Amino acid sequence: MPATPHVRELTTDDLDAAWDLGRLAFGNTSERAASTRIVVPGMTRWGAFDDAGRLVGKAVDLHHDQWWSGQAVSAADVAGVAVAPEARGRGVARALLTALLRGARERGAAVSALYPTVAAPYRACGWETAGVLRTVDLPTAVLPRHRPDPRFAVRAGTVADLPAVAALYERVTRHRNGLLTRRGELFDAPDPALPGDGLTLVEVGGELVAYASWQRGRGYGADSVLTVDEALAVTAEAARELVGVLASWASVAPTLRLCPLDGDAVSTCLPSESAREHERDLWMHRPVDVARAVGARGWPAHVRGFVDFSLADPLAEWNTGTWRLAVADGAAEMVRVAGDADLRLDVRGFALLYTGAASARSVAQAGLLHAAGVAPDALDLLGAGGPAQVLDYF
Incomplete structure (x- = not known):
């Protein structure tokens, strides 16, 4: 290893080595995604190399934007940081992140977030713990059920509804801080598809006022889980209607799993006292x-x-x-x-x-x-x- 590793942007010729390094670091046994073989717009891949030209570290700059009180702020969100075992503790990650920050500034980024597997190396590079992405489990049977409100139409969503879903997400999130705008090249799918197994929509007069995307999971016994990837609403009444639909799964999915958005219309309808933490993912931030x-x-x-x-x-x-x-x-x-x-x-x-x-x-x-x-x-x-x-x- 050189005293200072050689850091540069990865090319397509480096992607096989990057995949192998990530597989080794994260224990990935899934099939290799097509995106790991090609240049992906909206993403800058960085690599650290030893004197022999061997890849010993990698990191990815995701060209996201984050909402901050109504304004979209350009971000360099960091993912996929991995260092070869024999190169650890030798300044590889620090050199990678230094180059990533410099490159991100040159392209106009203002802030950066990441999810650490361990916080200490990122603290040494200026990131600090700012919050937790919580996934909680709720007994589906304790969700409040109301008689369906005749003002609302509830239906299954289709691909054609995805623009309306994206617009509602923006209505809920843009006045908050830190949430991704979900705009830009990384979110411009050429062939959009429904998220998960289903999409439930709540409408008034043809206007979308709430939605939930979910994954059904397996079975219908005591261990069956309905995973709600996202549930958002723009009014309290629409949130109650949506939560009532989710409550209807109680007989076949005794557990509802979701990531609540603090203080929004849906979370204020949930019996939070019955929630149990399923998973917590620490996230860090820096300018x-x-x-x-x-x-x-x-x-x-x-x-x-x-x-x-x-x-x-x-x-x-x-x-x-x-x-x-x-x-x-x-x-x-x-x-x-x-x-x-x-x-x-x-x-x-x-x-x-x-x-x-x-x-x-x-x-x-x-x-x-x-x-x-x-x-x-x-x-x-x-x-x-x-x-x-x-x-x-x-």
């Missing part, structure tokens, strides 16, 4: 370009203020320096200012504040913010708009 991350997102119109702080970002030197954050009239900007500031923030602390995962005082207690004799509360401006959440696993 790619702090000025872009602040300027591109939406901000609450009622929030106003400014704060000066110094930021340290060892992997992305373009973020390091002293900045002034100014928020007013639903917009914000970060501009460089001269000198040092009393508030000194680590990039991981920036991630916690930006995603609303912690307050400035909590970030200070975690050692990621140092205040030279001043209260740190002004940095809570960075988290205005509420906590971030994700629904997509990548």
Whole structure:
């Protein structure tokens, strides 16, 4: 191994080696997907090579956009990070992620999210834990059942309904923070297909107001599970109608499995006290370009203020320096200012504040913010708009 691995974008000639490395790292026994053999628009694959030209590490930059208070913010979401066993602990992942961040900034990305198998290496590179994608199990029999409301039409969806489903997803998610827009090349399927085994639609006067996509699973005994990939609604009444349809599966699928969206119309209809956690996937966040991350997102119109702080970002030197954050009239900007500031923030602390995962005082207690004799509360401006959440696993 060289002292510093050679990192570059992968070509089609490297994809077989990348597949083998991923299979080894993640224990993949499934059939190889066609997408792993070709260049995929909306995705940049990075590889680290030793002096002999052997691939010893890989990472993927997914060209996503994330919703932040009504604005789509360009993201470099990271997936498929793998390092050969004999190359681990030698700086391969750090070199890969450094190159990925630089390339992502050059193409215009502002923020980055990822799901870690272990958090420590990503913390060392500036990502910090910002939330959890929760999958919960509910006894189907405890879901509330109501007499069907004659105002609503409930029917099975078809491929022709997918644009309306995408539009409803956007209505629910665009005012939130962190959720994928599901726009762009990675989501432009040439031959769209229904997700899972079924799609249930709730309509009023021909307008879609709720939907659920689901997988039936196997059997109809005590261990049968109905997996709801997504259930969203734009009104409380539509959510109740949708939940009532899901409750009708109780006789053949005693367990309902889903990922709730905190505080939305559907989750507020569910008997959460009966939920049991089935799975939890930790996700992490960091800025790619702090000025872009602040300027591109939406901000609450009622929030106003400014704060000066110094930021340290060892992997992305373009973020390091002293900045002034100014928020007013639903917009914000970060501009460089001269000198040092009393508030000194680590990039991981920036991630916690930006995603609303912690307050400035909590970030200070975690050692990621140092205040030279001043209260740190002004940095809570960075988290205005509420906590971030994700629904997509990548």
